[in-house]
Amino acid sequence: MRRTLATAAAGALAAAVALAPQASAATVQTSGSGWKLTSQIGVYAASPSTTYTITFETAAMKTRYAPYYTEALKQINAAGLHITVGGVEPVDINKCGPKNHIQVTERYRPVGTPGWSKGVPCPYQPKGLGVGGLVIYDSEYWDGSWPITQVHLKNTIPHEILHALGLDHPNTDLDKDGVIEPHECVATSYGNKPIMCSPNGGYSTSNAGKLVGYDVNGVKALIANARAQGIS
Ligand SMILES: [Ca+2]
Ligand SMILES: [Zn+2]
Structure with a gap:
């Protein structure tokens, strides 16, 4: 029994190393209770000395989305990450944008x-250190073709920004039925x-x-994962 447990622990450690190959397995953590990082696409750290700037493809999009970020950005900054609302710039949805920009645009589905x-964060960064990313909101929220409640709208808009920073869905198989289901979260x-x-x-x-x-x-x-790798 004891041997089985030891083998299982060794297997778990090997999995952690595979997820974060450039990092110290002892200190980089890619998930915890109710949170998970986008380590499967190579982003699991953010430097507290970097400022991430949210930019928009059009002025109308800035007017539309920026108010929904206010409360979330206060919390993210209070947690030690610097993030701010910037201006308007061209967005190519097939490429990573300027360094440390989170580019926001809107498309149909x-x-x-x-x-x-x-x-999504701009993927596969050295030491998993995020350099910004891309958010594409579904235009259906605004033309009535996809009815969305105010609560869902208010939560969805910052949810996508957090993806671009390196947070993944923390859904987990709480009821142990072998399936990680929608809404299955702590x-x-x-x-x-x-x-x-x-x-x-x-x-x-x-x-x-x-x-x-x-x-x-x-x-x-x-932030802790950046510091664990010697990034201040
Ligand atoms: Ca389940
Ligand atoms: Zn999501």
Whole structure:
């Protein structure tokens, strides 16, 4: 029995090394309770001395989306990551943008699924250190073709920004039925799931749009992973 356990532990360690090949397995963490990082596409760290700037393809998009970031950005900055709302610039959705920019645009069904938006970090960075990314919101939210509640809208908009920073969906097989299901995420004693829960999560109260504690821990993990690799 004891041997079996030891073998299982060794296997888990090997998996951790495979996920973060350039990092110290002892100190880089890519998931925890209610948070997960995008290590499978090579982004799992963020430098606290970097400023990430959110830019927009058009002025109308800035007007539309920027107000939804206010509360989340306060929390992300309080957690130690610097992120700010910038201006307008061209966006090529097939390429990484300027370094440390999170570029925001809008398309009709950007991932093909009605009602789904997309948020991705610029992938495969040295030491997993994020350099910004791309967010493409589904234009259906605004023309009535995809009915979305205000709560879901308020949570979805910052959710995609957090993807671009390096946070993944923390869904996990809580009921042990062998399937990681939609909405299968840890919750607080008040029933609040991470804003990063797929397909949607976060507060359903007037706090909608704010990160839940789990998400803040994910942001802190991005910074801790940079420091663990000697990046200040
Ligand atoms: Ca399950
Ligand atoms: Zn998502």
